[in-house]
Amino acid sequence: MPHDITPIRAERDVVVPLRRRRGRDADGVLDAIIVGGGTIGLACAWRAARRGLRVRVLERDAPGAGATGVAAGMLAPVGEAKWGEEALVRIALASARDWSGFAAELERDSGLESGYEPRGALHVALDRDESEALRRRFELMASLDLGVEWLRPRGCRTLEPGLSPSVAAGVHLPGEATVDPRLLVPALMAAVEGSGGEVLVETEVVDALFEGERIAGVVTADGREHRSERVVLATGAWSGTAGWLPAPARPPVRPVKGQLVVLRGNPEHTVSTRIITTERVYLVPRLDGRLIVGATVEERGFDLQVTAGGVHELLREAYRTLPDVAELELVETLAGLRPGTPDNVPLIGPGAVDGLLLATGHYRNGILLTPVTAEVIATMLAGDPTPPEAHLAHPGRLGADSSPGLVAAPTGGRVTT
Ligand code: FAD
Secondary structure: OOOOOOOOOOOOOEEOOOOOOOOOOOOOOEEEEEEOOOHHHHHHHHHHHHOOOOEEEEOOOOOOOOHHHHOOOEEOOOOOOOOOOHHHHHHHHHHHHHHHHHHHHHHHHHOOOOOEEOOOEEEEEOOHHHHHHHHHHHHHHHHOOOOOEEEOHHHHHHHOOOOOOOOOEEEEEOOOEEEOHHHHHHHHHHHHHHOOOEEEOOOOEEEEEEEOOEEEEEEEOOOOEEEEEEEEEOOHHHHHHOOOOOHHHOOOOEEEEEEEEEEEOOOOOOOOOOEEEOOOOEEEEOOOOEEEEEOOOEOOOOOOOOOHHHHHHHHHHHHHHOHHHHHOEEEEEEEEEEEEOOOOOOEEEEOOOEOEEEEEOOHHHOOOOHHHHHHHHHHHHHOOOOOHHHHHHOHHHHHHHHOOOOOOOOOOOEEOO
Protein backbone atom coordinates (compact mmCIF):
# COMPACT_ATOMS: atom_id res chain seq x y z
CA MET A 1 0.00 0.00 0.00
CA PRO A 2 1.26 3.49 -0.74
CA HIS A 3 2.17 5.61 2.25
CA ASP A 4 0.94 8.80 0.75
CA ILE A 5 -2.21 9.81 -0.97
CA THR A 6 -1.97 10.24 -4.71
CA PRO A 7 -3.35 13.65 -5.63
CA ILE A 8 -6.64 13.39 -7.49
CA ARG A 9 -7.36 16.03 -10.12
CA ALA A 10 -9.92 18.46 -8.82
CA GLU A 11 -12.91 18.39 -11.14
CA ARG A 12 -15.80 20.72 -10.63
CA ASP A 13 -19.19 19.20 -11.26
CA VAL A 14 -21.59 21.66 -12.73
CA VAL A 15 -25.26 21.01 -12.23
CA VAL A 16 -28.17 22.22 -14.28
CA PRO A 17 -29.75 25.05 -12.31
CA LEU A 18 -33.25 24.85 -10.93
CA ARG A 19 -35.96 25.35 -13.51
CA ARG A 20 -37.65 28.02 -11.44
CA ARG A 21 -36.28 31.21 -10.02
CA ARG A 22 -34.88 30.54 -6.54
CA GLY A 23 -37.01 31.32 -3.55
CA ARG A 24 -40.36 31.52 -5.37
CA ASP A 25 -43.23 29.43 -4.17
CA ALA A 26 -45.91 30.43 -6.68
CA ASP A 27 -47.47 26.97 -6.97
CA GLY A 28 -46.44 25.60 -3.56
CA VAL A 29 -43.45 23.90 -5.12
CA LEU A 30 -40.35 23.94 -2.94
CA ASP A 31 -36.80 23.99 -4.23
CA ALA A 32 -35.92 20.87 -2.25
CA ILE A 33 -37.46 18.30 0.04
CA ILE A 34 -34.89 16.67 2.27
CA VAL A 35 -35.92 13.29 3.61
CA GLY A 36 -34.25 12.51 6.94
CA GLY A 37 -33.47 14.82 9.85
CA GLY A 38 -30.07 13.55 10.96
CA THR A 39 -26.91 15.63 10.84
CA ILE A 40 -26.71 15.21 7.07
CA GLY A 41 -30.29 16.18 6.20
CA LEU A 42 -30.35 19.13 8.60
CA ALA A 43 -26.98 20.48 7.47
CA CYS A 44 -27.89 20.16 3.77
CA ALA A 45 -31.12 22.05 4.48
CA TRP A 46 -29.34 24.79 6.41
CA ARG A 47 -26.69 25.38 3.75
CA ALA A 48 -29.31 25.36 0.97
CA ALA A 49 -31.63 27.72 2.88
CA ARG A 50 -28.69 30.06 3.43
CA ARG A 51 -28.39 30.25 -0.37
CA GLY A 52 -31.97 31.44 -0.53
CA LEU A 53 -33.54 28.11 -1.51
CA ARG A 54 -36.91 27.02 -0.12
CA VAL A 55 -36.31 23.75 1.68
CA ARG A 56 -38.27 21.43 3.93
CA VAL A 57 -36.84 18.58 6.02
CA LEU A 58 -39.17 15.64 6.63
CA GLU A 59 -38.22 13.49 9.62
CA ARG A 60 -40.35 10.52 10.62
CA ASP A 61 -39.30 10.63 14.26
CA ALA A 62 -37.39 13.43 16.03
CA PRO A 63 -34.30 15.06 14.52
CA GLY A 64 -31.21 13.10 15.54
CA ALA A 65 -33.26 9.94 16.22
CA GLY A 66 -31.04 7.87 13.91
CA ALA A 67 -27.27 7.34 14.03
CA THR A 68 -26.66 11.04 14.64
CA GLY A 69 -28.03 11.00 18.18
CA VAL A 70 -25.81 8.06 19.09
CA ALA A 71 -22.54 9.16 17.48
CA ALA A 72 -19.43 9.69 19.58
CA GLY A 73 -18.79 12.69 17.35
CA MET A 74 -15.06 12.28 16.78
CA LEU A 75 -13.71 14.32 13.90
CA ALA A 76 -10.94 11.89 13.07
CA PRO A 77 -10.10 12.07 9.36
CA VAL A 78 -7.27 9.60 9.61
CA GLY A 79 -8.03 7.83 12.86
CA GLU A 80 -10.98 6.00 11.31
CA ALA A 81 -9.45 5.39 7.85
CA LYS A 82 -7.75 2.25 6.65
CA TRP A 83 -4.99 1.74 4.13
CA GLY A 84 -6.34 1.94 0.61
CA GLU A 85 -9.14 4.37 1.53
CA GLU A 86 -7.55 7.35 -0.20
CA ALA A 87 -10.80 8.87 -1.44
CA LEU A 88 -12.30 8.69 2.04
CA VAL A 89 -9.21 10.23 3.65
CA ARG A 90 -9.16 13.07 1.11
CA ILE A 91 -12.79 13.99 1.59
CA ALA A 92 -12.49 13.54 5.37
CA LEU A 93 -9.48 15.86 5.54
CA ALA A 94 -11.35 18.49 3.53
CA SER A 95 -14.33 18.26 5.88
CA ALA A 96 -12.16 18.31 9.01
CA ARG A 97 -10.55 21.52 7.79
CA ASP A 98 -14.02 23.03 7.27
CA TRP A 99 -15.36 22.10 10.71
CA SER A 100 -14.22 25.08 12.79
CA GLY A 101 -15.61 27.59 10.26
CA PHE A 102 -18.81 25.54 9.91
CA ALA A 103 -19.23 25.49 13.72
CA ALA A 104 -18.66 29.24 14.01
CA GLU A 105 -21.28 29.97 11.33
CA LEU A 106 -23.67 27.52 12.90
CA GLU A 107 -23.35 29.24 16.27
CA ARG A 108 -23.94 32.60 14.62
CA ASP A 109 -26.98 31.47 12.64
CA SER A 110 -28.56 29.45 15.45
CA GLY A 111 -27.55 31.43 18.51
CA LEU A 112 -26.77 28.04 20.12
CA GLU A 113 -23.64 26.07 20.93
CA SER A 114 -22.54 23.79 18.11
CA GLY A 115 -20.91 21.16 20.35
CA TYR A 116 -17.57 21.52 18.53
CA GLU A 117 -14.54 21.02 20.81
CA PRO A 118 -10.99 21.02 19.43
CA ARG A 119 -9.51 18.80 22.16
CA GLY A 120 -6.85 16.88 20.24
CA ALA A 121 -6.44 13.11 20.35
CA LEU A 122 -3.93 10.60 21.58
CA HIS A 123 -3.83 7.25 19.79
CA VAL A 124 -2.13 4.71 22.04
CA ALA A 125 -0.76 1.16 21.81
CA LEU A 126 -0.92 -1.05 24.88
CA ASP A 127 1.49 -3.80 23.80
CA ARG A 128 4.15 -4.52 21.21
CA ASP A 129 1.78 -5.81 18.48
CA GLU A 130 -0.43 -2.76 18.82
CA SER A 131 2.67 -0.60 18.76
CA GLU A 132 3.71 -2.00 15.36
CA ALA A 133 0.23 -1.42 13.94
CA LEU A 134 0.20 2.11 15.36
CA ARG A 135 3.60 2.81 13.77
CA ARG A 136 2.14 1.97 10.34
CA ARG A 137 -0.78 4.32 10.95
CA PHE A 138 1.64 6.98 12.13
CA GLU A 139 3.44 6.77 8.77
CA LEU A 140 0.16 7.43 6.96
CA MET A 141 -0.66 10.32 9.31
CA ALA A 142 2.83 11.82 8.99
CA SER A 143 2.65 11.64 5.18
CA LEU A 144 -0.48 13.79 5.32
CA ASP A 145 1.25 16.56 7.16
CA LEU A 146 -1.19 16.50 10.06
CA GLY A 147 1.30 17.76 12.61
CA VAL A 148 1.42 14.40 14.38
CA GLU A 149 4.00 13.36 16.92
CA TRP A 150 5.22 9.86 17.87
CA LEU A 151 5.44 9.49 21.64
CA ARG A 152 7.22 7.05 23.92
CA PRO A 153 5.36 5.76 27.00
CA ARG A 154 6.55 8.56 29.24
CA GLY A 155 5.45 11.19 26.70
CA CYS A 156 1.99 9.62 26.57
CA ARG A 157 1.63 9.62 30.35
CA THR A 158 2.86 13.17 30.61
CA LEU A 159 0.01 14.26 28.33
CA GLU A 160 -2.54 11.93 29.91
CA PRO A 161 -1.51 10.80 33.40
CA GLY A 162 -4.54 8.52 33.68
CA LEU A 163 -3.23 6.14 31.00
CA SER A 164 -2.42 2.57 31.96
CA PRO A 165 1.22 1.98 32.98
CA SER A 166 1.37 -0.64 30.21
CA VAL A 167 1.05 1.98 27.46
CA ALA A 168 3.77 1.15 24.92
CA ALA A 169 3.64 4.10 22.49
CA GLY A 170 1.34 6.84 21.27
CA VAL A 171 0.62 9.29 18.49
CA HIS A 172 -0.48 12.77 19.44
CA LEU A 173 -2.87 14.47 17.00
CA PRO A 174 -3.42 17.96 18.40
CA GLY A 175 -5.69 18.93 15.50
CA GLU A 176 -8.42 16.32 16.10
CA ALA A 177 -11.72 17.45 17.59
CA THR A 178 -15.14 16.24 18.70
CA VAL A 179 -18.72 17.38 18.29
CA ASP A 180 -21.45 16.58 20.81
CA PRO A 181 -24.51 15.58 18.75
CA ARG A 182 -26.81 16.57 21.63
CA LEU A 183 -25.78 20.16 20.99
CA LEU A 184 -25.26 19.87 17.23
CA VAL A 185 -28.80 18.72 16.39
CA PRO A 186 -30.70 21.57 18.11
CA ALA A 187 -28.23 24.06 16.65
CA LEU A 188 -28.76 22.72 13.12
CA MET A 189 -32.54 22.77 13.56
CA ALA A 190 -32.48 26.37 14.76
CA ALA A 191 -30.17 27.32 11.90
CA VAL A 192 -32.47 25.73 9.29
CA GLU A 193 -35.49 27.55 10.67
CA GLY A 194 -33.56 30.79 11.18
CA SER A 195 -32.50 30.69 7.52
CA GLY A 196 -36.06 30.28 6.28
CA GLY A 197 -36.25 26.48 6.00
CA GLU A 198 -38.73 24.14 7.68
CA VAL A 199 -38.25 20.97 9.72
CA LEU A 200 -41.33 18.74 10.06
CA VAL A 201 -41.04 16.09 12.75
CA GLU A 202 -43.01 12.83 13.07
CA THR A 203 -43.56 13.09 9.33
CA GLU A 204 -42.68 9.88 7.52
CA VAL A 205 -42.22 9.81 3.77
CA VAL A 206 -44.16 6.87 2.34
CA ASP A 207 -44.37 7.54 -1.40
CA ALA A 208 -42.85 9.57 -4.20
CA LEU A 209 -44.53 11.84 -6.74
CA PHE A 210 -43.39 11.67 -10.36
CA GLU A 211 -43.79 13.92 -13.39
CA GLY A 212 -42.89 11.53 -16.17
CA GLU A 213 -39.49 10.10 -15.28
CA ARG A 214 -38.66 12.91 -12.89
CA ILE A 215 -39.28 12.84 -9.13
CA ALA A 216 -41.47 15.82 -8.31
CA GLY A 217 -41.94 15.46 -4.56
CA VAL A 218 -43.03 13.02 -1.89
CA VAL A 219 -46.10 11.93 0.03
CA THR A 220 -46.07 11.64 3.82
CA ALA A 221 -47.93 9.18 6.06
CA ASP A 222 -50.63 11.78 6.81
CA GLY A 223 -51.50 11.80 3.07
CA ARG A 224 -50.00 15.23 2.42
CA GLU A 225 -48.21 15.88 -0.88
CA HIS A 226 -44.98 17.88 -0.74
CA ARG A 227 -43.99 19.08 -4.22
CA SER A 228 -40.44 20.11 -4.94
CA GLU A 229 -37.94 20.58 -7.73
CA ARG A 230 -35.58 18.11 -6.14
CA VAL A 231 -35.67 15.44 -3.45
CA VAL A 232 -32.61 14.74 -1.30
CA LEU A 233 -32.35 11.26 0.22
CA ALA A 234 -30.71 11.68 3.65
CA THR A 235 -32.20 8.73 5.47
CA GLY A 236 -28.92 7.21 6.66
CA ALA A 237 -29.00 3.44 7.26
CA TRP A 238 -32.59 3.29 5.93
CA SER A 239 -31.64 4.61 2.48
CA GLY A 240 -31.16 1.17 0.93
CA THR A 241 -34.64 0.07 2.01
CA ALA A 242 -36.51 3.27 1.11
CA GLY A 243 -39.65 1.52 -0.14
CA TRP A 244 -41.10 4.84 -1.32
CA LEU A 245 -38.50 4.98 -4.09
CA PRO A 246 -38.52 2.70 -7.13
CA ALA A 247 -36.19 -0.27 -6.51
CA PRO A 248 -33.41 0.84 -8.93
CA ALA A 249 -33.25 4.22 -7.18
CA ARG A 250 -32.49 2.74 -3.76
CA PRO A 251 -28.75 3.15 -3.14
CA PRO A 252 -26.51 0.33 -1.90
CA VAL A 253 -26.55 1.35 1.77
CA ARG A 254 -26.74 -1.18 4.61
CA PRO A 255 -27.03 -0.75 8.40
CA VAL A 256 -23.89 -1.42 10.46
CA LYS A 257 -24.66 -1.63 14.16
CA GLY A 258 -22.56 0.18 16.75
CA GLN A 259 -22.91 -0.02 20.54
CA LEU A 260 -21.64 2.65 22.96
CA VAL A 261 -21.40 3.09 26.71
CA VAL A 262 -21.75 6.46 28.40
CA LEU A 263 -19.95 7.01 31.72
CA ARG A 264 -19.89 10.09 33.89
CA GLY A 265 -17.43 11.56 36.36
CA ASN A 266 -16.48 14.88 37.88
CA PRO A 267 -16.11 17.45 35.06
CA GLU A 268 -13.33 19.15 37.09
CA HIS A 269 -11.26 15.93 37.33
CA THR A 270 -11.74 13.98 34.13
CA VAL A 271 -9.94 10.70 33.46
CA SER A 272 -8.56 12.20 30.23
CA THR A 273 -8.66 15.61 28.60
CA ARG A 274 -8.10 14.38 25.03
CA ILE A 275 -9.83 11.78 22.90
CA ILE A 276 -7.99 8.52 23.61
CA THR A 277 -8.11 5.73 21.05
CA THR A 278 -6.63 2.26 20.86
CA GLU A 279 -7.10 -0.41 18.20
CA ARG A 280 -10.18 -1.66 20.06
CA VAL A 281 -11.86 1.23 21.78
CA TYR A 282 -12.13 5.01 21.84
CA LEU A 283 -12.88 7.28 24.78
CA VAL A 284 -14.33 10.71 24.10
CA PRO A 285 -14.60 13.17 27.01
CA ARG A 286 -17.37 15.76 27.06
CA LEU A 287 -17.30 19.09 28.88
CA ASP A 288 -20.10 18.01 31.27
CA GLY A 289 -18.05 15.10 32.64
CA ARG A 290 -19.48 12.37 30.39
CA LEU A 291 -17.08 9.92 28.79
CA ILE A 292 -18.26 8.14 25.64
CA VAL A 293 -16.81 4.66 25.22
CA GLY A 294 -17.26 3.19 21.77
CA ALA A 295 -17.92 1.37 19.65
CA THR A 296 -18.69 -2.09 18.35
CA VAL A 297 -18.97 -2.67 14.59
CA GLU A 298 -21.52 -5.39 13.84
CA GLU A 299 -23.27 -6.60 10.68
CA ARG A 300 -26.67 -7.46 12.19
CA GLY A 301 -29.17 -5.78 9.93
CA PHE A 302 -31.55 -3.40 11.69
CA ASP A 303 -30.99 -4.94 15.15
CA LEU A 304 -30.59 -2.26 17.85
CA GLN A 305 -30.27 -4.44 20.92
CA VAL A 306 -27.57 -3.54 23.41
CA THR A 307 -25.84 -6.79 24.38
CA ALA A 308 -23.97 -7.90 27.49
CA GLY A 309 -21.08 -8.99 25.28
CA GLY A 310 -20.85 -5.62 23.53
CA VAL A 311 -20.91 -3.65 26.79
CA HIS A 312 -18.44 -6.04 28.43
CA GLU A 313 -15.98 -5.69 25.56
CA LEU A 314 -16.15 -1.88 25.59
CA LEU A 315 -15.76 -1.59 29.37
CA ARG A 316 -12.92 -4.13 29.45
CA GLU A 317 -10.96 -2.22 26.80
CA ALA A 318 -11.74 1.14 28.40
CA TYR A 319 -10.44 -0.14 31.75
CA ARG A 320 -7.31 -1.58 30.09
CA THR A 321 -6.61 1.89 28.65
CA LEU A 322 -7.67 4.26 31.44
CA PRO A 323 -7.99 2.24 34.68
CA ASP A 324 -9.77 5.10 36.48
CA VAL A 325 -12.92 4.52 34.39
CA ALA A 326 -13.75 1.86 37.00
CA GLU A 327 -14.74 4.69 39.35
CA LEU A 328 -17.12 6.41 36.90
CA GLU A 329 -20.88 6.17 36.94
CA LEU A 330 -22.42 4.05 34.18
CA VAL A 331 -25.22 6.28 32.86
CA GLU A 332 -26.33 4.93 29.51
CA THR A 333 -25.84 2.22 26.91
CA LEU A 334 -26.80 2.93 23.32
CA ALA A 335 -26.88 1.30 19.90
CA GLY A 336 -27.14 2.97 16.51
CA LEU A 337 -27.04 2.07 12.82
CA ARG A 338 -24.28 3.48 10.64
CA PRO A 339 -25.11 3.78 6.96
CA GLY A 340 -22.49 1.57 5.28
CA THR A 341 -21.61 1.52 1.57
CA PRO A 342 -19.65 -1.07 -0.43
CA ASP A 343 -16.44 1.05 -0.36
CA ASN A 344 -17.03 2.96 2.94
CA VAL A 345 -17.21 6.25 1.00
CA PRO A 346 -20.50 8.19 1.15
CA LEU A 347 -22.85 8.71 -1.76
CA ILE A 348 -23.19 12.43 -2.42
CA GLY A 349 -24.68 13.56 -5.70
CA PRO A 350 -27.19 12.54 -8.36
CA GLY A 351 -29.34 9.48 -7.68
CA ALA A 352 -30.68 7.03 -10.21
CA VAL A 353 -33.87 9.01 -10.81
CA ASP A 354 -33.99 12.44 -12.41
CA GLY A 355 -34.39 15.08 -9.67
CA LEU A 356 -33.13 12.82 -6.86
CA LEU A 357 -29.94 13.67 -4.97
CA LEU A 358 -28.24 11.27 -2.56
CA ALA A 359 -26.66 12.44 0.69
CA THR A 360 -26.17 9.16 2.46
CA GLY A 361 -23.81 6.27 3.24
CA HIS A 362 -21.57 8.17 5.67
CA TYR A 363 -20.82 5.02 7.64
CA ARG A 364 -18.45 5.80 10.58
CA ASN A 365 -17.83 9.43 9.62
CA GLY A 366 -21.14 11.20 9.20
CA ILE A 367 -20.47 13.88 11.80
CA LEU A 368 -17.02 14.51 10.40
CA LEU A 369 -18.32 14.64 6.82
CA THR A 370 -21.27 16.92 7.57
CA PRO A 371 -19.71 20.21 6.34
CA VAL A 372 -18.44 18.85 3.03
CA THR A 373 -21.64 16.93 2.31
CA ALA A 374 -23.84 19.94 3.02
CA GLU A 375 -21.71 22.14 0.80
CA VAL A 376 -21.79 19.70 -2.13
CA ILE A 377 -25.57 19.24 -1.90
CA ALA A 378 -26.31 22.94 -1.42
CA THR A 379 -24.18 23.91 -4.42
CA MET A 380 -25.82 21.22 -6.55
CA LEU A 381 -29.27 22.41 -5.53
CA ALA A 382 -28.36 26.01 -6.28
CA GLY A 383 -26.70 25.21 -9.60
CA ASP A 384 -23.39 26.60 -8.34
CA PRO A 385 -19.98 25.00 -8.98
CA THR A 386 -19.40 22.15 -6.55
CA PRO A 387 -16.37 21.90 -4.24
CA PRO A 388 -13.41 19.98 -5.70
CA GLU A 389 -14.01 17.01 -3.39
CA ALA A 390 -17.47 16.38 -4.85
CA HIS A 391 -16.40 13.81 -7.41
CA LEU A 392 -14.74 11.60 -4.75
CA ALA A 393 -18.14 10.67 -3.35
CA HIS A 394 -20.09 10.70 -6.64
CA PRO A 395 -22.65 7.87 -6.48
CA GLY A 396 -21.91 6.85 -10.06
CA ARG A 397 -18.51 5.47 -9.06
CA LEU A 398 -20.20 2.28 -7.84
CA GLY A 399 -21.75 1.70 -11.26
CA ALA A 400 -24.49 -0.63 -12.33
CA ASP A 401 -23.12 -3.61 -10.36
CA SER A 402 -24.15 -2.08 -7.05
CA SER A 403 -27.21 -0.16 -8.12
CA PRO A 404 -28.70 -0.68 -11.56
CA GLY A 405 -30.01 2.85 -11.84
CA LEU A 406 -26.84 4.79 -11.00
CA VAL A 407 -25.18 6.54 -13.91
CA ALA A 408 -21.40 6.44 -14.31
CA ALA A 409 -19.29 8.92 -12.37
CA PRO A 410 -18.35 11.99 -14.38
CA THR A 411 -14.84 12.45 -15.68
CA GLY A 412 -15.47 16.18 -15.51
CA GLY A 413 -17.86 18.53 -17.22
CA ARG A 414 -21.55 18.72 -16.47
CA VAL A 415 -23.64 16.60 -14.17
CA THR A 416 -27.37 16.88 -14.44
CA THR A 417 -29.49 16.28 -11.40
P1 FAD B 1 -29.18 9.42 10.58
O1 FAD B 1 -28.67 10.22 11.69
O2 FAD B 1 -29.40 7.97 10.83
O3 FAD B 1 -30.52 10.12 10.12
C1 FAD B 1 -31.39 9.54 9.18
C2 FAD B 1 -32.78 9.99 9.57
O4 FAD B 1 -33.70 9.60 8.54
C3 FAD B 1 -33.29 9.34 10.85
O5 FAD B 1 -33.54 10.36 11.81
C4 FAD B 1 -34.55 8.61 10.43
O6 FAD B 1 -35.57 8.67 11.40
C5 FAD B 1 -34.94 9.36 9.16
N1 FAD B 1 -35.77 8.60 8.21
C6 FAD B 1 -35.56 7.35 7.74
N2 FAD B 1 -36.53 7.01 6.87
C7 FAD B 1 -37.39 8.06 6.81
C8 FAD B 1 -38.60 8.32 6.08
N3 FAD B 1 -39.14 7.40 5.24
N4 FAD B 1 -39.22 9.52 6.24
C9 FAD B 1 -38.67 10.47 7.05
N5 FAD B 1 -37.55 10.27 7.78
C10 FAD B 1 -36.91 9.09 7.64
N6 FAD B 1 -19.48 9.60 12.89
C11 FAD B 1 -18.46 10.47 13.10
O7 FAD B 1 -18.16 11.32 12.24
N7 FAD B 1 -17.71 10.42 14.24
C12 FAD B 1 -17.98 9.50 15.22
O8 FAD B 1 -17.30 9.47 16.25
C13 FAD B 1 -19.04 8.60 15.03
N8 FAD B 1 -19.33 7.67 15.98
C14 FAD B 1 -20.37 6.81 15.79
C15 FAD B 1 -20.67 5.86 16.78
C16 FAD B 1 -21.74 4.99 16.62
C17 FAD B 1 -22.04 3.98 17.68
C18 FAD B 1 -22.55 5.09 15.46
C19 FAD B 1 -23.73 4.19 15.30
C20 FAD B 1 -22.24 6.00 14.46
C21 FAD B 1 -21.15 6.86 14.61
N9 FAD B 1 -20.78 7.77 13.63
C22 FAD B 1 -19.77 8.67 13.83
C23 FAD B 1 -21.45 7.77 12.33
C24 FAD B 1 -22.52 8.82 12.26
O9 FAD B 1 -23.36 8.72 13.38
C25 FAD B 1 -23.35 8.63 10.98
O10 FAD B 1 -22.53 8.49 9.86
C26 FAD B 1 -24.26 9.84 10.77
O11 FAD B 1 -24.98 10.13 11.95
C27 FAD B 1 -25.21 9.61 9.63
O12 FAD B 1 -26.10 10.70 9.63
P2 FAD B 1 -27.38 10.70 8.71
O13 FAD B 1 -28.03 12.02 8.90
O14 FAD B 1 -27.01 10.29 7.33
O15 FAD B 1 -28.26 9.51 9.28
